[in-house]
Amino acid sequence: MNAPFDLDRWIPAQLAAVEHALDAWVSIATTADMGHQAPADLMAAMRYAVQGGGKRLRPLLVLAAAQATGAPVGTEAPLRAACSTELIHAYSLVHDDMPCMDNDVLRRGKPTTHVQFGEAVAMLAGDALQALAFELLTPDVSVISAAQQARLCRLLSRAAGCAGMAGGQAIDLASVGLRLTEAQLRQMHRLKTGALLQASVMMGAACGDASAQAATALQTYGAAIGLAFQVVDDILDVTADSATLGKTAGKDAAADKPTYVSLLGLPGARGYARKLHGQALVALAGSGLADVQVLQALADRVLDRSC
Amino acid sequence: MNAPFDLDRWIPAQLAAVEHALDAWVSIATTADMGHQAPADLMAAMRYAVQGGGKRLRPLLVLAAAQATGAPVGTEAPLRAACSTELIHAYSLVHDDMPCMDNDVLRRGKPTTHVQFGEAVAMLAGDALQALAFELLTPDVSVISAAQQARLCRLLSRAAGCAGMAGGQAIDLASVGLRLTEAQLRQMHRLKTGALLQASVMMGAACGDASAQAATALQTYGAAIGLAFQVVDDILDVTADSATLGKTAGKDAAADKPTYVSLLGLPGARGYARKLHGQALVALAGSGLADVQVLQALADRVLDRSC
Numbered sequence: 001m002n003a004p005f006d007l008d009r010w011i012p013a014q015l016a017a018v019e020h021a022l023d024a025w026v027s028i029a030t031t032a033d034m035g036h037q038a039p040a041d042l043m044a045a046m047r048y049a050v051q052g053g054g055k056r057l058r059p060l061l062v063l064a065a066a067q068a069t070g071a072p073v074g075t076e077a078p079l080r081a082a083c084s085t086e087l088i089h090a091y092s093l094v095h096d097d098m099p100c101m102d103n104d105v106l107r108r109g110k111p112t113t114h115v116q117f118g119e120a121v122a123m124l125a126g127d128a129l130q131a132l133a134f135e136l137l138t139p140d141v142s143v144i145s146a147a148q149q150a151r152l153c154r155l156l157s158r159a160a161g162c163a164g165m166a167g168g169q170a171i172d173l174a175s176v177g178l179r180l181t182e183a184q185l186r187q188m189h190r191l192k193t194g195a196l197l198q199a200s201v202m203m204g205a206a207c208g209d210a211s212a213q214a215a216t217a218l219q220t221y222g223a224a225i226g227l228a229f230q231v232v233d234d235i236l237d238v239t240a241d242s243a244t245l246g247k248t249a250g251k252d253a254a255a256d257k258p259t260y261v262s263l264l265g266l267p268g269a270r271g272y273a274r275k276l277h278g279q280a281l282v283a284l285a286g287s288g289l290a291d292v293q294v295l296q297a298l299a300d301r302v303l304d305r306s307c
Numbered sequence: 308m309n310a311p312f313d314l315d316r317w318i319p320a321q322l323a324a325v326e327h328a329l330d331a332w333v334s335i336a337t338t339a340d341m342g343h344q345a346p347a348d349l350m351a352a353m354r355y356a357v358q359g360g361g362k363r364l365r366p367l368l369v370l371a372a373a374q375a376t377g378a379p380v381g382t383e384a385p386l387r388a389a390c391s392t393e394l395i396h397a398y399s400l401v402h403d404d405m406p407c408m409d410n411d412v413l414r415r416g417k418p419t420t421h422v423q424f425g426e427a428v429a430m431l432a433g434d435a436l437q438a439l440a441f442e443l444l445t446p447d448v449s450v451i452s453a454a455q456q457a458r459l460c461r462l463l464s465r466a467a468g469c470a471g472m473a474g475g476q477a478i479d480l481a482s483v484g485l486r487l488t489e490a491q492l493r494q495m496h497r498l499k500t501g502a503l504l505q506a507s508v509m510m511g512a513a514c515g516d517a518s519a520q521a522a523t524a525l526q527t528y529g530a531a532i533g534l535a536f537q538v539v540d541d542i543l544d545v546t547a548d549s550a551t552l553g554k555t556a557g558k559d560a561a562a563d564k565p566t567y568v569s570l571l572g573l574p575g576a577r578g579y580a581r582k583l584h585g586q587a588l589v590a591l592a593g594s595g596l597a598d599v600q601v602l603q604a605l606a607d608r609v610l611d612r613s614c
Contacts, residue, residue, distance in 0.1 A: 037494075038469035042477035046469060095434060098407075100426035119407035120480050123430070124473050127402060130437050131468030138461035141454070150456035154445035161438030162345035162353060166431050170349035173427050187344075 007297040011060065018059045021079050022086065025136055026050050026129075038128075045117040045125035046132070050090045052108055057229070057302075058085035061200040062207075064294040065218060068287075069208025077144045077207040081152050084133040085200045088160045091129035094122050096169065130160065151206045159199030168192025172257070180258040186227065193233075194226030201225070201295075210289075217287030221280045221295065228276035229302050234259035235269050240306065277303040314604040318367065325366045328386050329393065332443055333357050333436075345435075352424040352432035353439070357397045359415055364536070364609075365392035368507040369514075371601040372525060375594075376515025384451045384514040388459055391440040392507045395467050398436035401429050403476065437467065458513045466506030475499025479564070487565040493534065500540075501533030508532070508602075517596075524594030528587045528602065535583035536609050541566035542576050547613065584610040 026047050059082035066078035097104040097112040098119060105115050114122035137144070137152045144152075158164055168191030175188060201222035205215055237252045238261050252259045260269040280299040284292045333354050366389035373385035404411040404419040405426060412422050421429035444451070444459045451459075465471055475498030482495060508529035512522055544559045545568050559566045567576040587606040591599045 038474040039477045039481070041481060042469055042474055091434075095430055098430070100405075100430060121477060123402055123405070123407060124477050124480075127398075127433070127437065127467075128469040128473035128477075130434065131464050131471070131473060134441055134460055134464035135468055138457055138464060141457060146452075146454040146457040147448070149460065150445055150448060150453040153441055153456065153460045157438050157441035157445060160434075161442055162349055162435040164438070166435035166438060167345040167349055170346045170428060170431050170435075173431070174346070174348060 005293040005297060007294070007301060010294060010297070014060055014063050015056055017079060018056055018063075018082055018086070021083050022050050023047075025083055026087075026132065041117070042121065042124060042128060045113055045121050046129055048116060049094045049113045049122075049125055049129060050087065052110055054089075054108065055305075056086060057298075058089055058196060058200040059083065060298060061085075061197060061222070061225070061295075062204040064298055065201045065204025066207040067204075068289050068292050068295055069205045069210040069214060069218075070291075071204070071208035075144075075207075076139070077148055077152075078204060080136045080139070080144065081203040081207055082200075084136045084152070084156055085196060085203065087129045087133040087136070088156065088165070088196060091126040091133075092165055092169070094126040094129070098122060101169075101173070133160075148206060152203055155199045155203050155206065159195040164191055164195035164199070165193075168195065175258055177256050178258065180263070182263055185258055185260065185263055189227060189230040190223070193230050194223060197226035197229060198222030214287045214289050217283045217289075218295075220283035221287075221299070224276045224280040224283065225299055225302055228273050228280065228299075231260045231269055231273040231276065232302065232305060234261045235266065235273065236306070237261070238266065273303055312600040312604060314601070314608060317601060317604070321367055321370050322363055324386060325363055325370075325389055325393070328390050329357050330354075332390055333394075333439065348424070349428065349431060349435060352420055352428050353436055355423060356401045356420045356429075356432055356436060357394065359417055361396075361415065362612075363393060364605075365396055365503060365507040366390065367605060368392075368504060368529070368532070369511040371605055372508045372511025373514040374511075375596050375599050375602055376512045376517040376521060376525075377598075378511070378515035382451075382514075383446070384455055384459075385511060387443045387446070387451065388510040388514055389507075391443045391459070391463055392503060392510065394436045394440040394443070395463065395472070395503060398433040398440075399472055399476070401433040401436070405429060408476075408480070440467075455513060459510055462506045462510050462513065466502040471498055471502035471506070472500070475502065482565055484563050485565065487570070489570055492565055492567065492570055496534060496537040497530070500537050501530060504533035504536060505529030521594045521596050524590045524596075525602075527590035528594075528606070531583045531587035531590065532606055532609055535580050535587065535606075538567045538576055538580040538583065539609065539612060541568050542573065542580065543613070544568070545573065580610055 027043065062082040062085055063078055071078050093107065094113045096102055097107060098114050104112050106112065113125060133156060134153055137156065138149050160166065168188055171188040172192055198219065201218050205218050210218065234252065237259065260272060264272060277299055281296060284295055334350065369389040369392055370385055378385050400414065401420045403409055404414060405421050411419050413419065420432060424432065440463060441460055444463065445456050467473065475495055478495040479499055505526065508525050512525050517525065541559065544566065567579060571579060584606055588603060591602055
């Protein structure tokens with residue numbers, strides 16, 4: 001009998017690879033293409049925005065989906081795809097923290113990028129991180145096949161853009177102080193955080209060899225996990241303290257932002273998170289994939305996380 | 308004997324196609340992928356930023372290079388590539404105009420995007436325009452081959468990022484009030500405007516069938532044209548009036564920004580622009596391409612433009 005799968009051993013091994021790759025790829029050397037060289041201060045701001053942790057949930061989802069769909073071990077596609085999702089996430093935090101958006105001065109206990117480097121450099125660092133995400137996905141075709149590059153760029157651009165993350169942030173901005181319906185709140189979160197989390201799963205699958213059945217199942221899994229993540233975020237905003245969260249608790253309520261807790265109440269939000277978790281597991285069970293234990297364990301972790 | 312080539316007939320025909328495509332592609336319908344829909348106010352800001360003219364030099368360079376390298380007529384790759392370069396350019400103007408950067412309230416006689424829509428929406432619109440550029444390059448592979456998609460995304464991401472446009476803007480920011488050497492000024496402009504202009508030429512060539520010789524020649528042509536464009540910009544800043552330019556003349560000097568005129572003097576800057584123009588024409592002559600008259604005429608236009 002096999003030992004039960006231990007996510008707490010799997011995650012650190014993956015994170016070591018992701019952190020190492022991010023350090024290597026967010027550097028001057030990588031981007032010196034066409035004989036051009038990036039300025040050191042901009043690169044410093046980009047590295048600052050990317051370093052300093054976070055859960056790296058998007059890269060983990062990419063790597064888990066790549067593993068589940070049999071992406072060849074030792075190829076760069078999953079790691080590049082993983083890092084590209086984190087660069088998009090990191091840039092969105094830099095821009096989101098700026099004075100014209102959320103005006104946050106601290107993130108994960110460190111000064112935000114614009115506090116550290118000034119607003120202009122922070123905005124440019126965010127812009128350059130988005131471009132770098134697509135640079136990572138388009139190395140020489142000997143590293144990632146053209147077909148995979150095209151598919152990965154397709155998924156990432158749509159998840160990041162106006163019908164994805166940026167669109168969700170625009171809805172979020174416009175929703176402060178409004179009373180949203182559950183459908184409107186869901187639409188906002190599907191775009192703002194859900195699209196990139198779902199794309200992470202699908203990008204992992206694009207590195208492997210997913211049947212149409214598996215691809216559809218993973219799309220459903222990704223959508224459910226993406227929304228569950230946000231529902232849990234809303235729950236933690238009212239149940240956890242700031243020290244545990246690493247950010248200001250109760251912020252959404254203070255900002256009069258609509259949340260799943262304000263809409264459904266705490267028990268209702270918890271029930272909805274469990275329901276989404278169940279949808280994710282059912283999708284995996286119907287995927288036809290043999291090795292879904294990492295994706296299952298990540299779904300559990302999204303539901304049970306305490307920060 | 309053939310009639311001499313008339314750029315003033317070629318340009319309007321190309322622009323009609325580009326404007327029509329931009330209108331169609333910067334719309335909610337295009338981006339409704341994965342069942343998501345972009346919010347209307349964000350799309351309105353994106354359209355506002357893209358409409359309202361400009362020379363569309365980047366799209367014209369894409370289309371001219373595609374034509375010179377024999378890109379099949381009627382395929383979408385050149386037009387998608389052309390529009391993608393304009394979206395990157397448009398987003399850079401939106402972010403550049405914001406209070407934390409140049410703090411401009413007017414562009415081409417209209418309120419800038421952040422004045423019209425607010426800073427937060429403007430920042431998100433810029434972010435989403437960058438993503439949309441990569442969306443345009445990654446349609447179904449029946450529209451553009453995966454190999455071309457990969458190549459186009461590769462060129463565009465590097466031209467836009469930290470070792471391209473965003474990097475150049477960071478150097479520009481850091482250079483105000485400094486006395487740069489000519490090498491430093493050239494490096495700044497190669498990144499800030501040159502990289503995207505050069506990439507436009509190379510993206511056009513990626514839509515066609517360029518030999519290694521032709522690709523190298525077009526790379527040289529693009530670099531020369533890209534730098535010449537900036538030198539002429541610096542000249543016009545001191546010789547043209549604001550009405551002709553459609554923007555504030557004398558702005559660089561007022562902002563104490565280093566320019567080719569401040570560095571080389573007016574005659575020196577004019578001589579340098581002519582030299583770069585000559586380099587571009589020599590490169591074309593050695594390209595082995597039969598049909599370079601549009602690229603030649605665009606090089607002339609870059610040198611002789613009055614606004």
